[in-house]
Amino acid sequence: MARVQQPTSTAKSKSKPTRRLKSKPRSLRSGRPPLLFPSPTSNIDISRRTTKDTLKATTTKAKSSARPTLSSKHTRTLINTHHLLQKRLATARAQGDTLQIQALEAQLAAQGGLKAYQLASRTGQSRDRGGDSxxxxxxxxxxxxxxxxxxxxxxxxxxxxxxxxxxxxxxxxxxxxxxxxxxxxxxxxxxxxxxxxxxxxxxxxxxxxxxxxxxxxxxxxxxxxxxxxxxxxxxxxxxxxxxxxxxxxxxxxxxxxxxxxxxxxxxxxxxxxxxxxxxxxxxxxxxxxxxxxxxxxxxxxxxxxxxxxxxxxxxxxxxxxxxxxxxxxxxxxxxxxxxxxxxxxxxxxxxxxxxxxxxxxxxxxxxxxxKGGQTVFKKKEINPGGGRNNFCIVLDGDDGS
Ligand SMILES: C[S@@+](CC[C@H](N)C(=O)[O-])C[C@H]1O[C@@H](n2cnc3c(N)ncnc32)[C@H](O)[C@@H]1O
Missing domain, CATH: 3.40.50.150 (Vaccinia Virus protein VP39)
Known part of the structure; x- marks a missing residue:
């Protein structure tokens, strides 16, 4: 049903440049700025944890890793934990759960906040993705x-x-x-x-x-x-x-x-x-x-x-x-x-x-x-099965005009 632009004419193919070989991930032990910063820690417990949630572990890890370099795994962990905390914070805000909001904000701060996340993302850009998009x-x-x-x-x-x-x-x-x-x-x-x-x-x-x-x-x-x-x-x-x-x-x-x-x-x-x-x-x-x-x-x-x-x-x-x-x-x-x-x-x-x-x-x-195209997109499972993620976009169909 997607409206996709149809080609109108075809010209010559470009010649293919030499394919770059994917090099092994480089060590980040030197030459990079610190990614994490001294930040307040929180004693507030977070009640809503799932078994797969390694939130506490990763946050503690992030805190203890306030040193000049981060491994690729650390960078990923920091980014994932930040996303997870943000998601929970959005839920807590929607529910007006003040204690939970404070706890999650403290956890985010302890992790280095948006600043640490941005630096981790920038590192990810150069290392994992072969440059920025x-x-x-x-x-x-x-x-x-x-x-x-x-x-x-x-x-x-x-x-x-x-x-x-x-x-x-x-x-x-x-x-x-x-x-x-x-x-x-x-x-x-x-x-x-x-x-x-x-x-x-x-x-x-x-x-x-x-x-x-x-x-x-x-x-x-x-x-x-x-x-x-x-x-x-x-x-x-x-x-x-x-x-x-x-x-x-x-x-x-x-x-x-x-x-x-x-x-x-x-x-x-x-x-x-x-x-x-x-x-x-x-x-x-x-x-x-x-x-x-x-x-x-x-x-x-x-x-x-x-x-x-x-x-x-x-x-x-x-x-x-x-x-x-x-x-x-x-x-x-x-x-x-x-x-x-x-x-x-x-x-x-x-x-x-x-x-x-x-x-x-x-x-x-x-x-x-x-043409009868759909305009309302609610949260609806279209790909059932284990091992999937819950990424979703909801459109209410009101075009705002
Ligand atoms: C993972 S970084 C992506 C950076 C870069 N564009 C890239 O491709 O690597 C996501 C950035 O989007 C920013 N961001 C998220 N929501 C935003 C909004 N509503 N307005 C402006 N910036 C936003 C965040 O602050 C964060 O720095």
Missing amino acids: SRQLVRWLEAEVSARREAIRARGQRVHRPDNANADPNAHAVALLRILEVGALSTDNALNILEVTAVRRIDLRSSGPGIEEVDFMDLDLPATCSSADDHAADAGDAGYDVLSLSLVLNYVPDAKARGEMLKRTTLFFRRSRNHSSPPTSLPLAPHDEHDEHDEHDEHDEQITEIRLLPCLFLVLPAPCLENSRYLTSEQLAAMLSSLGYCLVRAKTTRKLHYSLWRYDGSAARDEWVR
Whole structure:
């Protein structure tokens, strides 16, 4: 049922670069900053524990490991424990359980809080994933980048021709690719492309200059919305061409809040493209490339013309879609289609699922509904069985307009 963009024409395959051999995980004994910080400890007991829950053990472990380096296992443990505590905290908050809230907040603080989690995630980026996911996004946006570079070059030539007396010195201005990176851990990633991109970075906790400390759910919309039909239409030039949500949705501890976050993404896109931006005819790789080995391995790509902008870049841990009781890629595609998105690229690696969704606005939503597409997605077991996880996204069907 997922609305997937169909290819329109096929061009030549790219030559395959030399495949990088996956090296053994490197020792982290040297050259890395400390990941954990002195933090208050808690004596408050946490009552709700399950047998599989090693919360106490892992938190104690995290506390005692306040030393300059962490092993890969430690990093994973810290990240997993942080997610678990956040999830429980969300439940406690929903229940108004003050004691439990205090206990869980103390546990999170003892673990080093969001700061330790972010550092652990950053370590994970470089070590486990062969680099940060922004490189995949840029690879998918390659044609947009090239088109802008070409436009800059062409306009520059026009302006600088010696015989061109009436040349407008501002005529070389080519529209930047405006990117909003939500959940940014660093300002130094592949999204920075001189003269081509303008990147705004936000996070719940800023880890440095250039990253605004703001919750995406509270972020001001690009422009005041006056139309009840389609907020994004009013965003105009102030909106973004690309929104990146890389490993952010799975950070959100509550299924309904995840749905709210997805819904909110649609309000931030730039719609008006009648400025000096280059054409957007872009290559499309075969859907759902599957790579068992390398997170960022190159593929032979069948190049197909397709429009990509404006788009949402979504990265989730692969098990969220491959081993959840409540979610599959098809279900995710149906949810995003119901919001006006269309899947244009996808890639699954051993650890991560990357996808790119073009936003087609309220007309696409209406079309989805007209064809009988589902718009309400409740928590429903679709993949029963043992050994599965409970990752879930809930959409209530109210498009917020
Ligand atoms: C695992 S890190 C991911 C970082 C990076 N994008 C990556 O791909 O590795 C998740 C980050 O998302 C941030 N985050 C989660 N919810 C957010 C929200 N509502 N607004 C802004 N940032 C958020 C967290 O603070 C955290 O730093």
